Amino acid sequence: MKTSAEREGQEPDIPNDSNINLGIWIFLLTEAMLFGALILCYSVMRILHPAAFNTASHLLDWKAGTLNTAILLFSSFCMAVAVRASGKGKSKGTSVLLLVSASLGILFLAVKGMEYHSEWLKYLFPNDEFTFAGPDSAFVKLFFNAYFILTGLHAIHLTFGILWLSGLGIASWVSPQFHRRYPNAIDCAGLYWHFVDIVWVFLFPLLYLVGGS
Amino acid sequence: MNSFYRSILHDIFPREGSQYAADVDAMVLLLTGLCIFVFLGIMATLLVFSIRYRKKNQRTDVPNRSSNTWLEVTWTIGPLIIFVGFFSFTLGSYLKAEIPPDNAREMFVVGKQWMWKFQHEEGPRELNEIHLPMGGPVRLVMISEDVIHSLYLPDFRIKQDVLPGRYTQLWFTPERKGVFTIHCAEFCGTDHSRMDAKVTVMDPLEFDNWLKSVSTNSTLVDRGRILFESHGCVSCHNSDTIDQAPSLADSYGKTVKLDNGDAITIDENYLRESILDPQAKKRAGYRPIMPAYARVFSESEVIALLAFLKSYSSHRLEIDSKREPGESQ
Amino acid sequence: MNPSPMQTDYLNIETSLKSWLLTRDHKRIAWLYLGAVLFFFVIGAIAAAMFRIELLTPKGDFFSPDFYNRLFTIHGIVMVWFFLVPVIPATLGNFLLPLMIGSKDLAFPTLNLVSWYVFVVGGLFTIWTVAAGGVDTGWTFYTPFSSVYSNSNTLTAATGIFITGFSSIMTGINFIATIHRMRAPGMSWLRLPVFVWTLYSTSLIFILATPVLSTVLILLFLETQFGMGFFNPVLGGDPLLFQHLFWFYSHPAVYIMVLPAMGIVSEIVPQFARNKIFGYRFIVGATLAIAVIGFLVWGHHMFVSGQSLYSNMIFSFLSFVVGVPSAIKVFNWTATLYRGSISFEAPMIYALGFIFLFTIGGMSGLFLATLSIDVHVHDTYFVVAHFHYIMVGGSILALLGGVHYWFPKVTGRLYPERLAQGSAWLIIAGFNFTFFPQFILGYMGMPRRYQSYPDRFQTLNVLSSAGAFILAVGYLLPFLYLTWSLFKGAKSGPNPWNSDGLEWQTSSPPIKENFAHAVTYGFRYLTEEAKSNGVET
Amino acid sequence: MQGVKSDLFVFAGLLMLLIMTVVGSYWPLGEGLLIWSLAISSLKAYLIIRFYMNFRAGDRATKLFPYLAGVGLFILLLLVSTDFLTR
Incomplete structure (x- = not known):
């Protein structure tokens, strides 16, 4: 990884790439505060209704959640290796790894979609048809509100990441000197992708496991 | 302060309905004095420097160093000490204002979009109007039926938001006869500025006559007992079915263990929550068989039930015997 | 437009509409922001004038109660999010930051233009809200009233503010990257002008606080549209959660509004006293301290809203500390x-x-930080007077000071000095007439957002309304004579105030690339030797 | 290849931490489970930031912002939960 100092002599009209790197880190800070506030809402609701949230989190399919976490960790690994490869200038290798990461992201969305579908069939989607036999069904519905907002917003961010990675993958496949002209693009996409993975790393236990099994 | 100054002050300070109001006014006067003293100091320095050092010749060079660490440190630590000192000095009176005495006379208040409903323990209900005996502390247990309101008594210098879904409390000791106004201080919709009410503070004797003249046949506790029986609560909560449901005799004020292990003292909020959503903080050792009454009872019915449950407990009885009118806080 | 022999500068280098709407020059984007922000100031000021007329009479019979509620809500929303938060960072900050640190432009010029378009889109949503009848929840959108009981356009208002939030985040990212990476060689952190330091702290608050506002607006949107229940006690939520998240943004937001103003004053006072700022390091330390402690004190807005006693005490103590x-x-x-x-x-x-x-505004803040006094004066006109003293008496006065001080740098022309001094005194007098009576009204017990009030408050309200009109006239004057002198003002030359600031070392109005020669030495108070080597006027 | 090997180790570590979180949910930790899973998630986040996002390579400026995010979230979570827990 070239340190920012080496990249100093950049052509001024492309923004100095070490600025983009700093800009992405600041952007990730704002995203962290956004997700942090949402997770705070979830945990305050958990403080107010511990019993209902425990029963509700048992309704989720924790095996799918674990699989999804593994998928995202593996895609983060591929992304890290892709960033290393682009640093060394191997453009073909980089684009393959980028496309692999993107497809793992799509796999995550597929597993998530199946989960959503099964919850939809069980009438657990918090609209008017929401039905839950046990006690405090209003608070279980509240849990599913939080669940769908958190995982939904994460899925949207993941989709952006997939589009970004596949775009970069194709671009660096098509023109080998892509990463020399924009050395920072893959680096920033990597930062964003790892951040989205970190968000899921926190969401998974808070939503699926904290009820204990 | 003779009446002349008081009349001027009266235009700036609202009337003092209680001793606490006078304390707050004294605190405000102290802080105002402090602020005016420091403010005049700064403005005088500003003025003196402006006049003393106004531009005579066109100075081009600029002195290189202008800083004095010790001066800076003093006017950093100085305000900090003054502020923290004032904070701790005034904290005492706030804590006194927040924690009501045990022997306070209890009133229930229900805030609703653009009106106040007051409920005396002895039964009479009043709309946008409340009569109180002078001298004894009064504790208002308040809840809202729709949005957030705020019961604001300017003449007693107190205010407390009235939340939907949770009881909040407010207490004061009216020590001055007269009619005082109540405003709603939290924006609550179209007629927020018309949601006023009147407090009439009377001599305890006058108050008792008034109470007799308006009191209906059934007190609040009677209304609570009727609800308790008509809704089948008595079938589980009675002395001989202890294993099925906790006996509610003298439950108010007692500390009990919950399912998740931590102990809780039974207060109005716990009782209300357990009526409307029994499984939320279920007591240890009981099966979750009690139905939720969330949609069944209106707020005033819950208040009646609460009054009944509280009178049902010995903790409540020995306080009633101790409380005589005219005992100030 | 520029009568002297055609000296090309950033204004007359290209004058097509496209060159303005697609510009990436931070100086032109500052002008674009000024236009948008002034447009919204006019909307907010009109709303203020209307309800000041209403408050002349105790009865509240001039407008319908619902219309009155929509008036003060629009005044709040427009003035906070569309005028006070963006005005100093996005106009003076955008223009002066590269000039003050000796760089060609901001770190991300395109992002700067995108942030303006995002601000305008957010503004269009708010104009749609106003056109569709406004919103009647108060600028604080307290639930469950705003989400369940209000049937006005809460959704479009929340979307408008949500989108404008991103423009603040973009400006924050842009400024931080610029200050970290684009300073002229030799300009170390402790040689930065104080105004740049305040922009840095404001940007830190932008990036840390605005996302939480986005979260709370998303949740408010979902709660209003789909009845989600986070803030609705009937469905298990807690309205105080909304207040916590809202004020976690909105209190640091008041520091966003006042810190740049402090920066401007820290530039003007040393300049006109021909003296170095006293205790530069302590002022910089105080700026950063305000940004940090500003995040710890939001609970003082919720002393009486049912917050736990323990939290009340913590927030009251920290609110005293933030005054230091x-x-x-x-x-x-x-x-x-x-x-x-x-x-x-x-x-x-x-x-x-x-x-x-x-100073008056800050000291009244001490009253609001004291628990037992705040219980009495919370949500009364005392609070209204407090924050107007800091927002209007503070930020807007400093903004006007900054506009006058850098007017020759921005336009290359001079404003009429006598007229400017007169209007300054008029504004200060009009301001005090308007808002000082409100301190007394507040302590007497007149609640906020009241259309009709008890008769004994009438004299002070009439005084306040009269003051409001003097203030309105006061604001009109600079608008008129500055627009006049934009075209007709006398030529000012590069450095009319004979200032040592780096921004004054280049031509006024500056050329597109800001500095003709590479800036090598950026220390503010340049000795003779420094002036000769490469910093050519 | 040296870099990829360290990435591989990090990946293995992350998977192992994932398994520990899931296993932890079987233990009768009760309230402790929340602290256990938060601790492991923070550890995973640290690994990702430190190695994958190459935290060390950035200069002082880029390093400032992850810490700032941590402090901001800590303030938000601490002071809000204080209110709800001490009510």
Whole structure:
């Protein structure tokens, strides 16, 4: 990884790439505060209704959640290796790894979609048809509100990441000197992708496991 | 302060309905004095420097160093000490204002979009109007039926938001006869500025006559007992079915263990929550068989039930015997 | 437009509409922001004038109650999010930051333009809200009223503010990257002008606080549209959660509004006292301290809203502590005048007016931080007077001071000095007439957002409304004579104030690339030797 | 290849931490489970930031912002939960 100092002599009209790197880190800070506030809402609701949230989190399919976490960790690994490869200038290798990461992201969305579908069939989607036999069904519905907002917003961010990675993958496949002209693009996409993975790393236990099994 | 100054002050300070109001006014006067003293100091320095050092010749060079660490440190630590000192000095009176005495006379208040409903323990209900005996502390247990309101008594210098879904409390000791106004201080919709009410503070004797003249046949506790029986609560909560449901005799004020292990003292909020959503903080050792009454009872019915449950407990009885009118806080 | 022999500068280098709407030059984007922000100031001011008329009479019979509620809500929303938050960072900040640190432009020029378009889109949503009848929840959108009981356009208003939030985040990212990476060689952190430091702290608050506002607006949207239940007690939520998240943004937001104003005053006072700012390191320390402690004190908005006693005490203590950095700054400004050579042009009058009014505003904040006093004066006109003293008496006065001080740099022309001084005094007088009576009204017990009030408050309200009209006239004057002197003003030359600031070392109005020669030495107070090597006027 | 090997180790570590979280949910930790899973998630986040996002390579400026995010979230979570827990 070239340190920012080496990249100093950049052509001024492309923004100095070490600025983009700093800009992405600041952007990730704002995203962290956004997700942090949402997770705070979830945990305050958990403080107010511990019993209902425990029963509700048992309704989720924790095996799918674990699989999804593994998928995202593996895609983060591929992304890290892709960033290393682009640093060394191997453009073909980089684009393959980028496309692999993107497809793992799509796999995550597929597993998530199946989960959503099964919850939809069980009438657990918090609209008017929401039905839950046990006690405090209003608070279980509240849990599913939080669940769908958190995982939904994460899925949207993941989709952006997939589009970004596949775009970069194709671009660096098509023109080998892509990463020399924009050395920072893959680096920033990597930062964003790892951040989205970190968000899921926190969401998974808070939503699926904290009820204990 | 003779009446002349008081009349001027009266235009700036609202009337003092209680001793606490006078304390707050004294605190405000102290802080105002402090602020005016420091403010005049700064403005005088500003003025003196402006006049003393106004531009005579066109100075081009600029002195290189202008800083004095010790001066800076003093006017950093100085305000900090003054502020923290004032904070701790005034904290005492706030804590006194927040924690009501045990022997306070209890009133229930229900805030609703653009009106106040007051409920005396002895039964009479009043709309946008409340009569109180002078001298004894009064504790208002308040809840809202729709949005957030705020019961604001300017003449007693107190205010407390009235939340939907949770009881909040407010207490004061009216020590001055007269009619005082109540405003709603939290924006609550179209007629927020018309949601006023009147407090009439009377001599305890006058108050008792008034109470007799308006009191209906059934007190609040009677209304609570009727609800308790008509809704089948008595079938589980009675002395001989202890294993099925906790006996509610003298439950108010007692500390009990919950399912998740931590102990809780039974207060109005716990009782209300357990009526409307029994499984939320279920007591240890009981099966979750009690139905939720969330949609069944209106707020005033819950208040009646609460009054009944509280009178049902010995903790409540020995306080009633101790409380005589005219005992100030 | 520029009568002297055609000296090309950023204004007359290209004058097509496309060159303005697609510009990436931070100086032109500052002009674009100024236009958008002034447009919204006019909307907010009109709403204020209307309800000041209403409050002349105790009965509240001029408008319907619902219309009155929509008036003060629009006044709140427009003035906070569409005028006070963006005005100093996005106009003066955008223009002066690269000039003050000796760089060609901001770190991300395109992002700068995108942030303007995002701001305009957010503004269009708010105009749609106003056109569709406004929103009647108050600018604080407290639930469950705003989400369940209000049937006005809460959704479009929330979307408008949500989108404008991103424009703040983009400006924050842009400024931080610029200050970290694009400083002229030799300009170390402790040689930065104080205005750049305040922009840095404001940007830190932008990026840390605005996302939480986005979260709370998303949740408010979902709660209003789909009845989600986080803030609705009937469905298990808690309205205080909304208040916590809202004020976690909105209190640091008031520091976003006042910190740049403090930066401007820290530039004007040393300049017109011909003295170095007193205690530069302490002022910088105080700026950063305000940004940090500003995040710890939001609970003082919720002392009576049912927050736990323990939290009340913590927030009250921290609210006292946050007053200390502001006190340090006031002391330092006053000390800067010592042994100076003070001249009283319009910017200096605005700066001294700022110190006068900000000190009153800050001290009234002490009353609100004291628990037992706040219980009495919370949600009354005392609070209204407090934050207007800091927002209007502070930020707007400093903004006017900054506009007058850098007017020659931005436009290359001079404003009419006598007229400017007169309007400054008029504004300060009109301001005090309007808002000082409200302190007394507040303590007497007149609640906020009241259309009809008891008769004994009428005299003070009439005084306040009269003051409001003097203030309105006061604001109109600079608008008129500055627009006039934009075209007709006398030529000002590169450095009319004979200032040592780096922004004044280049031509006024500056050329597109800001500096003709590479800037090698950026220390503010340049000795003779420094002026000769490469910093050519 | 040296870099990829360290990435591989990090990946293995992350998977192992994932398994520990899931296993932890079987233990009768009760309230402790929340602290256990938060601790492991923070550890995973640290690994990702430190190695994958190459935290060390950035200069002082880029390093400032992850810490700032941590402090901001800590303030938000601490002071809000204080209110709800001490009510």
